Amino acid sequence: MSGLRTLLYKEVLRFWKVGFQTVAAPVMTALLYLLIFSHVLDGEVQVNSVRYAAFLIPGLVMMSVLQNAFANTSSSLIQSKVMGSVVFILLPPITYVEFYFAYVGAAMLRGLMVGAGVLAATAWFAPLTFVAPVWILVFAIIGGGIMGSLGMIAGIWADKFDQLSGFQNFLIMPLTMLSGVFYSIHSLPPFWQRLSHFNPVFYMIDGFRYGFFGVSDAAPAVSLAVVAASFIVVALTTLAMLRSGYKLRY
Numbered sequence: 736m737s738g739l740r741t742l743l744y745k746e747v748l749r750f751w752k753v754g755f756q757t758v759a760a761p762v763m764t765a766l767l768y769l770l771i772f773s774h775v776l777d778g779e780v781q782v783n784s785v786r787y788a789a790f791l792i793p794g795l796v797m798m799s800v801l802q803n804a805f806a807n808t809s810s811s812l813i814q815s816k817v818m819g820s821v822v823f824i825l826l827p828p829i830t831y832v833e834f835y836f837a838y839v840g841a842a843m844l845r846g847l848m849v850g851a852g853v854l855a856a857t858a859w860f861a862p863l864t865f866v867a868p869v870w871i872l873v874f875a876i877i878g879g880g881i882m883g884s885l886g887m888i889a890g891i892w893a894d895k896f897d898q899l900s901g902f903q904n905f906l907i908m909p910l911t912m913l914s915g916v917f918y919s920i921h922s923l924p925p926f927w928q929r930l931s932h933f934n935p936v937f938y939m940i941d942g943f944r945y946g947f948f949g950v951s952d953a954a955p956a957v958s959l960a961v962v963a964a965s966f967i968v969v970a971l972t973t974l975a976m977l978r979s980g981y982k983l984r985y
Contacts, residue, residue, distance in 0.1 A: 738829035739837050746841030750807055757845060761803055762852040765795045769857050772917065785948055789861035792854070793871075794916035797943040799853045800875050801936065804846035804882040805889070805907055808838045812890025813899050816982075825984060831977035835887070835970075842883030843876060850875060863947055870955065871946030877962050878939040882907075884969040891976050891983060910936045920952050935965040 750757040773788040815821035824834070865871065885907070893899040914936035920928050931937050932953070942958035945951035951958065977983070 738827060739833040742824065742829060742833065742837035743840050746807070746811060746838060747844060749811060750841070750845050757803070757807070758849055758852060761799050761849045762856050765799050765853040766856050768795055769860055773860055785950070786861050789863060789948075790919075790944070791917065792857045792861060792863060793944040793947045794940055795857065796850045796853045797875065797878060797940050798911050798914075798916045800846040800850040800879050801882045801911055801939065802907070803849045804842040804879040805886040805903070807842040807845045808883050808886030809890040809893075809899055809903070810886075811838065811841075812887060813893055813896060816890070816894070817896070821983065831974065834977055835884075835974055838887055839880055839883035839970075839973075842886060843879035846879035846882070847875060864949075865947060866949035867946040867955075869946070870959075871943060873959070874939055874943040874946065874962065877966050878943070881935075881939070881962070881966045881969055884966070884973045887973045888969065888976065891973075891981060894982070910934055914940045915952065916940055935961055938962050938965075 769788065769791060772791055812821070815824065829837075889899055889902040889907075893902060913931070914934055915931065920931045920937065923931065938953060938958040938961040941951045941953050942955055942962060945955045945958070
């Protein structure tokens with residue numbers, strides 16, 4: 736397991752060396768979202784009998800976890816491929832399973848660190864409860880694992896930075912922004928409510944928010960089942976790509 740530990744340390748050190756950019760900047764972005772939306776809507780809107788600012792905070796926390804987990808693996812792989820340094824990771828006797836867990840583990844850690852920073856920076860805006868803290872942690876960890884795996888898929892598939900940007904802008908960004916971070920899906924017309932249920936990120940956000948307030952748009956057990964199944968699918972896909980050497984060894 737020395738290969739796993741070494742590669743994990745390398746990936747954690749990579750984002751921590753520029754922590755102001757990789758951790759502090761996303762916290763500031765989430766804080767700006769909260770400042771703008773809560774100032775405009777806090778006195779006008781309640782969601783499931785919860786103040787809008789309080790409703791918004793868990794969504795912003797989870798969105799930050801997901802986006803930064805994706806960014807960590809995808810940026811690391813594409814930089815290594817473009818610079819040609821990926822060969823120094825592929826040459827040592829590190830199995831593809833160790834490769835996967837090192838990259839995804841670092842992505843999850845970065846996502847959780849950013850999420851904790853966003854929670855600490857925004858919690859004073861509105862009183863929060865922690866009805867089911869285990870659910871909060873479970874959804875944050877699995878969600879980070881899903882997005883870390885998707886980041887690996889994007890980083891392996893992309894040959895250029897603009898391809899990676901396209902993957903992020905046309906897939907990851909719409910999935911996260913249209914997942915109920917800023918609203919309850921019950922406020923949408925029926926067609927868009929039904930369409931939202933096909934977005935796995937909706938279940939990540941909704942299940943995570945349930946851990947704070949004990950209320951959700953979907954049954955928590957259903958959200959957990961969808962999120963767990965999504966993780967299994969993307970993890971197996973990523974492992975298959977790593978095992979085949981697709982766009983890495985060949």
